Amino acid sequence: MKKISVKASKPYEVLIEQGILSRCGKLVSEVTKTRFAALVTDDTVDSLYSGKVIGSLEEAGFRVVKFVFKSGEKSKCSETLNRIYSFLAENSITRSDCLIALGGGVVGDITGYAAATYLRGLAYIQIPTTLLAQIDSSVGGKTAIDLPCGKNLVGAFKQPELVICDPLTLKTLSPEIVSDGMAEAIKYGMIRSRELFDIIASHTIDDYFDDIDDIIFRCVSIKRDVVENDEFDKGERMLLNFGHTMGHAIESFFHYETYTHGNAVAAGMHIITEQAVKHSECKAEALEALDRVITSYRLPLNTEAKISDLIPLCANDKKCESSSINAIICSDIGTSSIKKMPFEEFRAYMEA
Ligand SMILES: NC(=O)c1ccc[n+]([C@@H]2O[C@H](COP(=O)([O-])OP(=O)(O)OC[C@H]3O[C@@H](n4cnc5c(N)ncnc54)[C@H](O)[C@@H]3O)[C@@H](O)[C@H]2O)c1
Ligand SMILES: [Zn+2]
Numbered sequence: 001m002k003k004i005s006v007k008a009s010k011p012y013e014v015l016i017e018q019g020i021l022s023r024c025g026k027l028v029s030e031v032t033k034t035r036f037a038a039l040v041t042d043d044t045v046d047s048l049y050s051g052k053v054i055g056s057l058e059e060a061g062f063r064v065v066k067f068v069f070k071s072g073e074k075s076k077c078s079e080t081l082n083r084i085y086s087f088l089a090e091n092s093i094t095r096s097d098c099l100i101a102l103g104g105g106v107v108g109d110i111t112g113y114a115a116a117t118y119l120r121g122l123a124y125i126q127i128p129t130t131l132l133a134q135i136d137s138s139v140g141g142k143t144a145i146d147l148p149c150g151k152n153l154v155g156a157f158k159q160p161e162l163v164i165c166d167p168l169t170l171k172t173l174s175p176e177i178v179s180d181g182m183a184e185a186i187k188y189g190m191i192r193s194r195e196l197f198d199i200i201a202s203h204t205i206d207d208y209f210d211d212i213d214d215i216i217f218r219c220v221s222i223k224r225d226v227v228e229n230d231e232f233d234k235g236e237r238m239l240l241n242f243g244h245t246m247g248h249a250i251e252s253f254f255h256y257e258t259y260t261h262g263n264a265v266a267a268g269m270h271i272i273t274e275q276a277v278k279h280s281e282c283k284a285e286a287l288e289a290l291d292r293v294i295t296s297y298r299l300p301l302n303t304e305a306k307i308s309d310l311i312p313l314c315a316n317d318k319k320c321e322s323s324s325i326n327a328i329i330c331s332d333i334g335t336s337s338i339k340k341m342p343f344e345e346f347r348a349y350m351e352a
Contacts, residue, residue: 001015001016001017001020002015002016002017002213002216002217003015003016004016004217004220004221004224005224006139006159006224006227006228007228008140008141008159008227008228008231009159009231010159012031012159012160012161012162012163013162013163014138014139014163014165014220014224015027015162015163015164015165016134016165016167016213016216016217016220017165017166017167017213018166018167018168018213019166019168020164020165020166021049021052021053021056021127021164021166021168021169022052022055022056023056024053024056024057024127024164025053025055025056025057025058025059025060025061025062026056026059026060027162027164028057028060028062028098028100028125028162028164029060029061029062031123031125031161031162032098032123032125032161033096034096034097034098034123035061035062035063036062036063036093036097036098037057037062037063037064037065037097037098037099037100038064038065038066038067038087038088038091038093038097038098038099038100039053039054039057039064039065039066039067039099039100039102040066040067040069040084040099040100040101040102040103040107040110040111040114041066041067041068041101041102041103041107042068042069042070042071042072042075042103042104042106042107043068043069043070043071044071045071045102045103045104045107045129046066046068048129048169048172049102049129049169050066050068050102053100053102053127054066057100065087065091065093067083067084067087069083069084071103071106072106073106073146073151073256075106075110076106076109076110076144076145076146077145077146077147078145078147078154080110080145081110081113081114081145084110084111084114084118085114085118088114088118093118093119093122094119094122095119095120095121095122096122097122097123098122098123098124098125098161099111099114099115099122099123099124099125100124100125100127101124101125101126101127101128101138101160102127102129103127103128103129103130103133104128104129104130104132104133104137105128105130105132105133105136105137105138107133108126108128108133108137108138108143109137109142109143109144109145109152109155110143110145111124111143112124112126112141112142112143112156112158112160113143113144113145113154113155113156113158115143115158116143116156116157116158117156121158123160123161124158124160124161125160125161125162125163125164126138126139126160126162126163126164127163127164127166128163128165129166129169129170130170130173130177130181131170131173131177131178131180131181131182131184131185131216132177132180132181132184132261132262133181134165134167134170134181134216134220135181135184135185135188135215135216135219135220135223136181136184136219136223138160138163138165139163139220139223139224139227140159140223140227140231141157141158141159141160141227141231142155142157142233143155143156143157143158144156151256157231157232165216165220167209167212167213167216170209170212171209175205175298176260176298178205178208179205179262179263179297179298179299180260180261180262180263181262182200182205182208182262182297182299183243183261183262183263183265183266183269183294183297183299184219184262184265185200185215185219186200186266186269186290186293186294186297187240187242187243187265187269188218188219188222188223189333189334190242190243190269190273190290190330190333190334190336191222191239191240191242191328191330191334191336192222192225192226192239192334192336193218193222193334194332194333194334195218195334196215196218196219196222197289197293197333197334199211199214199215199218200215200293201289201292201293201296203296204296204297205296205297205298208297223240226239226240235338236338238326238328238338239328239336239337239338241326241328242269242272242328242330242336243265243266243267243268243269243270243272243328244265244268244328245268245272245314245325245326245327245328246264246267246268246271246272246310246314246350247261247264247265247266247267247268247269248264248268248313248314249268249310249311249313249314250264250267250268250303250305250310251264252313253303253305253309253310253313254303254305258303259300259303262299263299263300264303266294266297266299266300266301267299267300267301267302267303269290269294270287270290270291270294270301270302271302271307271350272327272328272329272350273286273287273290273330274287275349275350275352276329276330276331278352279349279352281329281331282329282330282331282332283331283332286330286331286332286333289333290333307350307351308351311346311347311350311351314346314350315343323342323343324340324341324342324343324346325340325341325342325343325346326338326339326340327339327340327341327346327349
């Protein structure tokens with residue numbers, strides 16, 4: 001088993017092991033005194049993994065109640081959240097009990113937010129089942145729901161008690177969903193680790209699983225380091241937004257329908273790095289290597305949208321400070337920095 005200790009405002013561990021799901025009950029029992037848990041999941045994950053997880057929890061002495069919602073981003077909303085609150089109340093969940101998020105980033109985000117707010121906060125455990133959730137959303141304590149006018153607009157920082165990653169769950173994902181998560185793995189390599197980048201680049205979407213435990217371990221370690229230095233997203237954590245300013249603009253330009261998050265981030269990483277090369281701030285070989293790896297995971301380098309149409313949408317990115325943009329630039333593979341630019345300078349930089 002690989003283990004990563006996160007020393008955030010509340011310390012916790014991320015455990016990575018193929019097959020760990022079947023003994024999650026014992027692991028959960030070690031981080032909580034309660035033997036009453038509310039499992040939250042979506043209908044797709046429910047049919048695949050709830051049985052195994054609930055079986056293991058019951059074996060460890062837990063009584064488990066289960067809330068299932070329809071899979072998909074549309075469910076990450078106040079209506080589902082209210083149904084979760086009602087379910088917790090109906091089942092007399094108390095502050096000393098715990099929630100368990102079994103699923104992708106949607107399940108993790110909404111369950112984490114319910115845990116941050118119900119009864120002013122109770123413990124929760126993450127059991128992420130997508131690559132994106134295993135390497136990104138389950139670690140770091142950002143929880144949220146979407147509003148009709150924008151994504152992740154209501155949320156809280158709430159660290160989990162434990163994160164249990166079973167890479168075997170990735171075997172039931174479609175290649176498109178794996179690729180989507182792999183865009184974030186490529187991002188970690190670009191901002192912090194040439195070694196990680198090289199491991200990812202030595203595979204394609206067809207054989208990525210051969211090194212998956214190592215890839216997850218390295219990605220989570222990078223996220224851990226960044227989050228430990230900047231838990232509340234005031235500085236260094238912005239590096240995790242590499243490819244995201246343009247990525248969010250792409251998602252929004254196409255009304256969140258054409259490009260998934262990972263696809264938009266892949267194109268975003270290419271677009272910003274291409275500009276960095278033009279401004280002699282990045283090596284041309286780094287861009288070539290980035291493009292090769294993006295392509296080998298069947299992710300896009302660009303979109304049909306014009307840069308001039310995307311730039312105004314970058315200003316609406318909630319992660320930008322009023323009139324300036326924190327652009328994340330990689331000067332080489334594994335090396336990144338934050339370049340704060342007034343919005344008009346960013347426009348000129350991107351249109352050069
Ligand atoms: N909190 C954070 O720091 C953070 C970071 C990045 C992304 N996010 C959020 O994460 C969400 C995206 O997460 P996601 O990509 O995991 O999406 P998701 O949770 O919607 O999962 C994608 C699809 O895969 C299905 N699925 C999940 N696990 C499966 C498995 N093992 N086998 C088969 N199907 C499975 C789900 O039912 C869903 O249909 C977004 O809402 C995003 O805002 C949060
Ligand atoms: Zn992302």
